[in-house]
Amino acid sequence: MEALQEALGLVLDWQVLAVIVGASMFGLFIGAIPGLTATMATALLVPVTFFMDPLPAIGAIVSATAMAIVAGDIPGALLRIPGTPASAAYTDEAYLMGRQGRIGQALGVNLACSVIGGVIGVAILAFFAPLVAEFAIQFTSDEYFWLALLGLSCAVLVSGSDPLKGAISMLLGLLVSMVGMSSVSGQMRFIFGIPELLSGISILPVLIGLFAVAELLRRMPEIGRISLPTPPPVKKPFEGVGGMLWKYKGGMARSGILGTLIGALPGAGADIASWISYALARRLSRTPEKFGTGHPEGLVSASSANNAALSGAYIPALVFGIPGDTITAIIIGVLMMKGVTPGPDVFTTDAALVNAIFIVFLLANLLLLPLGLVAVRGARHILSVPSGVLYPLILLFCIVGAYAANNSMLDIWLMLGLGLLAYVMAENDFPIGPMILAVILGPIVEGNFLRSMIKANGDLLMLFERPIAATLGSLALLVWVAIIVSTLWSMRRASRKATPSQSG
């Protein structure tokens, strides 16, 4: 109880509250613009959060991402263009509802379900995270090594249709993380005589390059090509929403829980959660034939799930310091920049901070309702901002942001180089997610491996000695078997396809 009071005291500070509201509005704006994602909103926020205390920094990122995911529903429903990938699963459904004159209802359902899904996610997070932390406190470097490796492996497995490219993307990320002084042995690696690289490649230019500059490069040529139609006005949001939520309360609760669990899995985030719960809602529905024709049932499920997933992803991130998706990877990067290493110890040594983070989560999700309503009303204006004005501003913000953390021009070069690399990678269907996770997890995997080896005198099998480590290790190895099998499978299919075309 005392910890809770202390936590409330931390959150109810006007600065923290102002940061949360400001970041929410920022996330709302970025999320509502098609093509700009929640991850990009986060990457752009990080330079500013660099100058904040841990709590407002996390608050800013949490509220900006939650808001961006919700705002992503708006252009989906109005223009059939999902604002962020997490809304893609139900864009058609919401748009078709709008065509039937129920646009207000569609957006109202989106908004209300997002809040409810988000709150379910926070509740699960707040309840389970401390329990898992208590369990995790006995973990040694063996378990952490396998856990981090498992996170990396899952990120590769779910990264897309081509796990081979996902694995290469991961290796590139690991390579980036190797630059600088090795944390265990103190050996300098790959610094090319540049003293600034001694402390490694700073996370900020990596984030901005991969998620903002690369996206800019991809989107910029489209300016003027696709002119957005004027969105229809939104009348009477929330009309009939209450009744509808009650009707589908089962689906909503199920998706909230399912979304949280999916979010907690390493590698799977809000977009996968919304696809899966949409598909599940269709399968379990009494009227599956109505799906895809402007039927709200799938909408209810999927929009609860994607917000719940955001909270779920924080369970492994806060408890183990192992990010489950790109956004939590960024959060962990931010915390490490501030000298806070997330892990089970934080729950005992800094319980107030952890509780404060949960309260911030709740607050951010509750804020979705009023701010989301403003966004729905103002959608026309947000969507009318010309990209030709917006993109140069984002570019300048990227440059200044990359420079700000270390006041170093080198970081701007790194941002540009990694941005170009990510651009070429994305154009060739290499997923970027595994790369950023590898940048964060690389030192964790390596450091724990070396510590384990020092303890075990170099005996690799000792990594399987402890029961939990053995379980995690087997899981990680299983994931790799799955990756290899699916790659070989796709190669065989491709060569089968190629053979008849050669003869014919």
Place this chain on the structure above:
Amino acid sequence: MRINDLILGLLMALLGAITVWASRDFPSLPRQDYGAGTFPTLIGALLIALGGVLSLRGWQRRGAMFAWQGDVALKHAMICVAAVVGAVVGYVLLTPILGFPIVSLVMLTALIGWLTGGRWRLALIVAFVATLLIWLTFAELLLVPLSLGILEEVIY
């Protein structure tokens, strides 16, 4: 810009080979087989292997070496890439001399004017306001030492 997996795979394998070569001298920990070189060598070796598989697969599929798909002309896309690279390089090289306000103002005006198809008045106004806001946020509020360049002499 789609590049054939054959080329990309070979590039990755080359990168892997360089990594393995560059980490050959990293010492291992005392009385250990493992050390600072273990992971870089492993990553390099995996890059060689996976790059090899990727290029093999690209060769199997026999596509064009370079291909451009999408409804935007290649030339236009390349101009955009060049504009971004030019802006960043220009910023890094010119800010220490001319100072942040001038570089930011010119860069934003030029890019916005170009991308909006010649709405220069809008470009100038947005550039001015944005430069001012970024200066106030980063230089004044967050105390990031953005360079004033030649403006330093004008102001002081």
